[in-house]
Amino acid sequence: MKLNERSVAHYATCDSPADHAGFLRKRVERHHHHAHHHGTSYQRRWFVLKGNLLFYFEERESREPVGLVVLEGCTVELCEAAEEFAFAIRFDDAGARAYVLVADGQAAMEAWVKALSRASFDYMRLVVRELEKQLEEACKSLAACRGSPQRSSSSGRKRHLSNPALLPLQGKPTTLENGYSTWGSGGCVAGGATCSDYDGGQMKPPPLPPRRRSGAGGTTGSPAPGLSPTMLESPVSPETICFSKLHNWYGQEIAVLRRQWQERQERQKRGHP
Amino acid sequence: PRVPAVLKKRLVKLVVNFLFYFRTDEAEPIGALLLEHCRITKEEENVFSISFIEEPERKYCFECATEEQCQEWVEALRRASYEFLRRSLIFYRNEIQKMTGKDPLEQYGISEEARFQLGAHRQ
Numbered sequence: 001m002k003l004n005e006r007s008v009a010h011y012a013t014c015d016s017p018a019d020h021a022g023f024l025r026k027r028v029e030r031h032h033h034h035a036h037h038h039g040t041s042y043q044r045r046w047f048v049l050k051g052n053l054l055f056y057f058e059e060r061e062s063r064e065p066v067g068l069v070v071l072e073g074c075t076v077e078l079c080e081a082a083e084e085f086a087f088a089i090r091f092d093d094a095g096a097r098a099y100v101l102v103a104d105g106q107a108a109m110e111a112w113v114k115a116l117s118r119a120s121f122d123y124m125r126l127v128v129r130e131l132e133k134q135l136e137e138a139c140k141s142l143a144a145c146r147g148s149p150q151r152s153s154s155s156g157r158k159r160h161l162s163n164p165a166l167l168p169l170q171g172k173p174t175t176l177e178n179g180y181s182t183w184g185s186g187g188c189v190a191g192g193a194t195c196s197d198y199d200g201g202q203m204k205p206p207p208l209p210p211r212r213r214s215g216a217g218g219t220t221g222s223p224a225p226g227l228s229p230t231m232l233e234s235p236v237s238p239e240t241i242c243f244s245k246l247h248n249w250y251g252q253e254i255a256v257l258r259r260q261w262q263e264r265q266e267r268q269k270r271g272h273p
Numbered sequence: 274p275r276v277p278a279v280l281k282k283r284l285v286k287l288v289v290n291f292l293f294y295f296r297t298d299e300a301e302p303i304g305a306l307l308l309e310h311c312r313i314t315k316e317e318e319n320v321f322s323i324s325f326i327e328e329p330e331r332k333y334c335f336e337c338a339t340e341e342q343c344q345e346w347v348e349a350l351r352r353a354s355y356e357f358l359r360r361s362l363i364f365y366r367n368e369i370q371k372m373t374g375k376d377p378l379e380q381y382g383i384s385e386e387a388r389f390q391l392g393a394h395r396q
Contacts, residue, residue: 004306
């Protein structure tokens with residue numbers, strides 16, 4: 001399966017800060033056809049966590065990762081291995097292999113488990129949605145208190161809530177798309193809109209990534225908010241195959257979003273009678 | 274959406290920060306694009322492109338059935354990166370903190386994490 005490898009490697013090695021990094025020993029999984037397994041061996045690798053992607057390199061200075069684990073649909077747990085400070089990344093998809101990793105010490109192990117268990121895109125999205133609601137509520141109660149539309153003190157600029165574009169927070173003129181234009185600027189910029197503009201007490205939260213809208217092949221031309229019927233008819237869970245294929249690249253397996261995908265589909269079925 | 278230049282029809286699925294593409298009658302994807310450090314550009318009617326920071330001239334072009342669909346895709350893809358989510362989180366956190374004086378991340382036990390700090394050099 002093709003992947004934009006160059007971009008992925010670039011993302012892995014560029015100087016955007018990693019969420020966590022360090023040496024870990026990775027258990028080597030051998031696919032023997034033999035009945036006996038002659039001991040387990042581990043390889044020391046340099047691991048770098050960026051977002052929901054765990055890269056590993058042969059050496060700290062390597063220019064390209066040798067592996068990638070997509071941290072979706074997985075759990076991170078301590079495991080009882082012969083090794084001390086071992087933990088495992090296990091996937092909801094029973095068919096996907098687990099990764100057993102060994103840290104240098106107790107503190108390192110705990111830090112890794114904590115970082116990895118909160119690394120998924122889904123987790124971030126959950127937190128962002130929650131904060132979005134909290135902000136909406138805070139704005140509402142503020143508007144109710146003041147009784148009339150006002151600009152908040154957060155900025156002197158009028159911003160439209162319906163504008164989904166990324167806005168600079170501190171007056172920086174750069175626009176952002178997926179972190180593209182602010183490369184190296186190091187400033188903090190905002191995603192979404194502020195609630196500075198009350199516009200008569202009305203407030204529309206900025207739209208978040210539409211989880212449902214994976215673009216089912218564009219079979220219908222209509223902008224229906226839910227899934228088109230053809231997508232729901234798909235017999236196979238898309239992520240199983242998508243991420244399995246991704247994992248095979250670099251010879252690794254990839255997490256599967258199967259349960260979450262199905263849960264989402266269930267919710268949609270319920271929500272769109 | 275279709276991929277022109279040789280105008281191949283593809284089924285495209287956005288799953289977290291990956292864009293998978295399939296031949297329309299197949300269950301397994303033939304490829305994927307990681308959507309980090311990329312730019313989504315609206316091109317001519319019904320068309321958008323994705324390009325990456327280290328290779329800006331190289332564009333992956335997609336032609337949609339309608340202009341409306343195209344706009345939906347552009348919006349969805351611009352929000353599809355983990356980095357976008359992270360920035361949104363930092364933004365909301367800051368706004369809530371300013372308005373209420375409280376750090377909303379404390380309840381999650383993640384308020385100290387470097388990746389969520391306002392001053393962090395984030396992309």
